[in-house]
Amino acid sequence: MNFKLQRENFRSKKISAKEATQEAIDKAKKDKFNIFINHFENEALLKAEHIDNNFDEFKDLSLSGIPIAHKDIFCTKNITTTCGSKMLENFVPPYESTVTKNCNAAGSIMIAKTNMDEFAMGSSNETSFFGPVSNPWGKDLVPGGSSGGSAACVAANITSISTGTDTGGSIRQPAALCGVTGMKPTYGLVSRWGMIAFCSSMDQAGPFAKDAFGCAALLDAMASYDIKDSTCSKRKEICFEKSLNKNFGNLKIGVIKNIDNLGINKDILNAYENSKIVLQGLGHQLSEIDFSELSSGICSYYVIAPAECSSNLSRFDGIKFGYRSKDQKDISNLYMQTRSEGFGDEVKKRILIGTHVLSAGFYDAYYLKAQKVRRIIKNKFEEIFKEVDLIFMPTTLDQAFEKNRESSDPNRMYKEDLLTIPANLAGLPAISFPNGLKNNLPTGGQLIANYFGEDLLLNITNKIQEVTDWHKMIP
Amino acid sequence: MAQNDTLIKGWQPVIGLEVHVQILTNTKLFSPAKNKFGEDANTLVDLIDMGLPGVLPVLNEGAVKQGIKFGLATSAKIAKTMIFDRKNYFYPDLPKGYQITQLHFPIVKDGVVDIGDKKIRIHQAHLEEDAGKSMHDQYDAKSVIDLNRSGIPLLEIVSEPDIRSAPEAVNYLKKIHQIITYLDISDGNMSQGSMRCDANVSIMRPDAKEFGTRAEIKNINSFKFVEKAINYEIKRQIKVLEGGETVEQETRLYDSTKDETRSMRTKEFANDYRYFPCPDLVPTNISEDLIEEVRKSMDELPEEKERRFKKEYKLDDYEAKVLCSEKSTANFFEEVCKITDPTLSAKWIIGEVNALINKHDITLDDSKITSDNFSSLITKIKDETISGKIAKEVLEEIWNTGKDPEKIIKSKGLEQISDEGELESIAQSVLDNNSSQVEAYKSGKDKLFGYFVGQVMKKTQGKANPASINEILKRLLNS
Numbered sequence: 010m011n012f013k014l015q016r017e018n019f020r021s022k023k024i025s026a027k028e029a030t031q032e033a034i035d036k037a038k039k040d041k042f043n044i045f046i047n048h049f050e051n052e053a054l055l056k057a058e059h060i061d062n063n064f065d066e067f068k069d070l071s072l073s074g075i076p077i078a079h080k081d082i083f084c085t086k087n088i089t090t091t092c093g094s095k096m097l098e099n100f101v102p103p104y105e106s107t108v109t110k111n112c113n114a115a116g117s118i119m120i121a122k123t124n125m126d127e128f129a130m131g132s133s134n135e136t137s138f139f140g141p142v143s144n145p146w147g148k149d150l151v152p153g154g155s156s157g158g159s160a161a162c163v164a165a166n167i168t169s170i171s172t173g174t175d176t177g178g179s180i181r182q183p184a185a186l187c188g189v190t191g192m193k194p195t196y197g198l199v200s201r202w203g204m205i206a207f208c209s210s211m212d213q214a215g216p217f218a219k220d221a222f223g224c225a226a227l228l229d230a231m232a233s234y235d236i237k238d239s240t241c242s243k244r245k246e247i248c249f250e251k252s253l254n255k256n257f258g259n260l261k262i263g264v265i266k267n268i269d270n271l272g273i274n275k276d277i278l279n280a281y282e283n284s285k286i287v288l289q290g291l292g293h294q295l296s297e298i299d300f301s302e303l304s305s306g307i308c309s310y311y312v313i314a315p316a317e318c319s320s321n322l323s324r325f326d327g328i329k330f331g332y333r334s335k336d337q338k339d340i341s342n343l344y345m346q347t348r349s350e351g352f353g354d355e356v357k358k359r360i361l362i363g364t365h366v367l368s369a370g371f372y373d374a375y376y377l378k379a380q381k382v383r384r385i386i387k388n389k390f391e392e393i394f395k396e397v398d399l400i401f402m403p404t405t406l407d408q409a410f411e412k413n414r415e416s417s418d419p420n421r422m423y424k425e426d427l428l429t430i431p432a433n434l435a436g437l438p439a440i441s442f443p444n445g446l447k448n449n450l451p452t453g454g455q456l457i458a459n460y461f462g463e464d465l466l467l468n469i470t471n472k473i474q475e476v477t478d479w480h481k482m483i484p
Numbered sequence: 485m486a487q488n489d490t491l492i493k494g495w496q497p498v499i500g501l502e503v504h505v506q507i508l509t510n511t512k513l514f515s516p517a518k519n520k521f522g523e524d525a526n527t528l529v530d531l532i533d534m535g536l537p538g539v540l541p542v543l544n545e546g547a548v549k550q551g552i553k554f555g556l557a558t559s560a561k562i563a564k565t566m567i568f569d570r571k572n573y574f575y576p577d578l579p580k581g582y583q584i585t586q587l588h589f590p591i592v593k594d595g596v597v598d599i600g601d602k603k604i605r606i607h608q609a610h611l612e613e614d615a616g617k618s619m620h621d622q623y624d625a626k627s628v629i630d631l632n633r634s635g636i637p638l639l640e641i642v643s644e645p646d647i648r649s650a651p652e653a654v655n656y657l658k659k660i661h662q663i664i665t666y667l668d669i670s671d672g673n674m675s676q677g678s679m680r681c682d683a684n685v686s687i688m689r690p691d692a693k694e695f696g697t698r699a700e701i702k703n704i705n706s707f708k709f710v711e712k713a714i715n716y717e718i719k720r721q722i723k724v725l726e727g728g729e730t731v732e733q734e735t736r737l738y739d740s741t742k743d744e745t746r747s748m749r750t751k752e753f754a755n756d757y758r759y760f761p762c763p764d765l766v767p768t769n770i771s772e773d774l775i776e777e778v779r780k781s782m783d784e785l786p787e788e789k790e791r792r793f794k795k796e797y798k799l800d801d802y803e804a805k806v807l808c809s810e811k812s813t814a815n816f817f818e819e820v821c822k823i824t825d826p827t828l829s830a831k832w833i834i835g836e837v838n839a840l841i842n843k844h845d846i847t848l849d850d851s852k853i854t855s856d857n858f859s860s861l862i863t864k865i866k867d868e869t870i871s872g873k874i875a876k877e878v879l880e881e882i883w884n885t886g887k888d889p890e891k892i893i894k895s896k897g898l899e900q901i902s903d904e905g906e907l908e909s910i911a912q913s914v915l916d917n918n919s920s921q922v923e924a925y926k927s928g929k930d931k932l933f934g935y936f937v938g939q940v941m942k943k944t945q946g947k948a949n950p951a952s953i954n955e956i957l958k959r960l961l962n963s
Contacts, residue, residue, distance in 0.1 A: 323581020
């Protein structure tokens with residue numbers, strides 16, 4: 010489903026918001042991929058009706074009359090928000106996240122909340138308490154994670170746009186595996202208020218759509234300066250949709266030297282080479298860059314992210330909200346049993362790692378060192394962006410893989426984030442776009458820009474999509 | 485070396501204090517909930533104070549300004565950039581499972597406090613949030629939590645181990661109390677918990693190169709208990725060391741009913757707080773402009789006030805010091821001076837009013853004495869409507885009832901008798917009834933003059949104007 014067409018249909022009154030919403034709901038209810046955690050049929054139809062009845066008020070908004078699905082990590086007022094965890098199975102927040110509030114205000118209609126890895130920890134959407142999500146390209150395949158439900162929702166043509174969050178690749182990797190476009194903006198562009206924290210210094214919400222156009226329109230709605238998030242950037246707002254038509258001229262695009270040494274699958278490299286030719290065809294110049302620090306990112310990430318998560322998840326203690334273990338006689342047993350029963354294995358694993366790396370005697374060796382590596386990577390990016398306008402590389406090492414691979418090789422799963430993590434460590438914006446099918450499955454190409462270069466990323470991706478049809482492939 | 489009178493049985497106590505002060509602000513340190521004491525449980529609680537998922541802290545600039553004030557008042561370094569850290573531990577009244585505090589980059593560093601005969605260095609003062617309050621005695625078999633206190637801004641003031649005795653610790657604490665109340669950083673109310681103190685105590689031989697192992701006594705909530713707890717702890721440690729054992733590094737609690745400290749937690753059970761920079765808050769820069777703005781808005785410090793009082797009201801050192809020891813007293817004095825005589829007011833506040841305050845153990849602000857009724861009393865003394873002796877009686881009555889002195893004097897018929905004729909006839913009758921004493925006086929026993937004055941006062945129930953009596957008696961006796 011194409012966002013642009015869907016919005017034109019609404020604006021020209023060809024299809025009402027209610028019709029579009031009903032269609033999305035019907036498809037969502039027939040979902041065979043376990044994409045959703047909760048559906049909101051009545052609320053959605055009421056909102057759609059309201060939009061139709063007040064057409065003039067809504068018609069020019071960036072998401073006017075568009076059904077949307079939100080990752081279940083965004084708190085929605087008076088609507089269950091689970092974060093994919095048993096811990097929050099029945100949690101109903103009394104507040105609305107800035108992201109969903111902005112999307113509501115921009116005229117979109119939330120039809121459902123999407124499945125995800127528990128607390129956004131995972132790269133295959135298998136850690137969800139609500140069961141794994143299947144990839145619309147193959148029922149036995151994973152959609153990627155942690156925003157697997159949101160990526161699958163767009164890939165399966167249920168909605169034209171959806172929201173996700175990306176801490177180490179959780180938007181870009183599922184986008185690549187499901188053959189859709191997904192973007193992680195600059196850290197601080199989108200408010201984190203009401204978005205359940207995993208690793209606060211890297212978490213960033215972003216859009217999914219079939220193409221750059223949909224992502225631009227959704228990002229226009231999502232991004233806003235928010236006084237409630239101290240890490241939110243106070244910058245002049247640009248309209249990303251409009252910037253799609255801008256001419257940025259001929260760019261210098263950095264490509265990683267010796268990329269074959271990183272363990273990337275041959276088919277992906279093959280697709281990547283094709284895209285390089287497209288970029289050159291668009292008049293851009295490719296320039297090899299030395300980025301040997303790239304692979305250290307993963308070590309830094311898997312120290313810092315668990316460290317922050319061990320602290321962020323301390324609030325789930327059974328005292329105030331969320332799951333509480335029954336019949337515990339004293340406080341320490343209540344804590345232990347609540348957390349043992351309420352969290353899944355992956356979450357527990359990361360809390361343990363995080364607690365360890367922050368503890369006395371290990372802090373310097375792990376946490377501090379990881380922060381130093383993070384600084385080195387950030388500095389390296391800064392150096393690179395003095396030379397080039399964008400960096401281009403594949404999004405993932407592999408195409409969508411089969412479920413249950415984790416159990417045989419847990420480290421392989423962490424390594425899956427190798428190419429996406431560096432942008433999170435540095436806080437840079439990055440986009441993943443469909444890069445052509447191999448073995449009848451999608452591949453993803455990734456562009457990384459300098460801080461607040463979202464307009465450039467969307468513009469170039471849009472230009473690629475004007476001359477290719479990779480983003481039009483459907484399962 | 486000068487004589488060291490802080491040694492106890494040849495041991496040198498070494499003390500450092502950590503003082504937690506609740507800062508006066510409109511709202512909490514990181515949330516828009518009101519910062520107030522004494523409201524119904526859980527009525528001053530925002531999403532942020534409950535630690536709900538996805539909510540984020542936003543720093544209150546008002547609290548930062550209070551921290552800057554304290555730094556300026558103690559000649560400290562104020563951070564150009566301060567960083568908040570998370571201190572992680574589980575407790576039911578700590579909703580997030582961590583406290584946001586400042587470890588390595590606090591708002592204030594390297595200050596100094598003058599406690600009269602010596603200076604105590606301040607290692608640092610940092611901003612942090614208070615926890616909620618657990619209550620275990622409200623319901624049977626249930627503990628309940630009040631989160632009104634959760635997120636209230638605290639300034640934790642950490643001294644260097646420069647204190648050498650319990651009285652010195654109290655002096656230091658009183659000085660801190662004076663600074664924070666003078667500058668309206670805090671109301672300093674120890675019984676309500678707006679000022680709490682932890683004491684680190686160790687002992688050593690005077691010639692030892694290193695400090696002894698310290699014990700930390702937690703949560704002491706009055707000046708008196710600080711002195712007692714430290715003294716108990718010093719004695720305990722002396723006994724331990726002289727018994728050939730070693731002092732353990734541990735956290736202890738002071739039990740004021742038994743007047744002893746008890747072990748709460750030894751080092752091996754100490755929490756590992758896993759401090760790390762709070763990623764939800766960016767490093768905060770404090771600009772010179774902000775510091776200047778605070779400096780300009782700052783109230784007078786005690787020393788400045790003392791200097792001004794001496795000059796403006798012609799007080800001596802002692803008077804100025806006593807009147808300025810508490811801001812409320814100094815303000816009261818200035819209010820009174822707007823209406824009546826400063827010298828006489830100072831004398832009466834320092835003497836009689838303070839005596840009442842000490843006797844009843846309440847503050848001037850909480851008493852029934854107001855600048856209005858007190859200045860009216862002073863005016864009555866000044867214009868000789870009542871004598872000093874009667875004035876004490878009236879003051880007690882004001883203290884008890886808050887009544888207007890004019891009414892008290894009228895209703896009790898306490899006006900001074902200054903009528904010459906009336907006094908003369910009273911004096912004459914005293915002399916007539918004491919003819920033998922008059923004889924003795926006249927033969928040179930001068931001291932008897934006071935006896936006659938006393939007799940007149942007795943007859944008038946103290947209402948006679950002393951100056952007139954003196955004059956009349958002299959005239960009658962010499963005639």
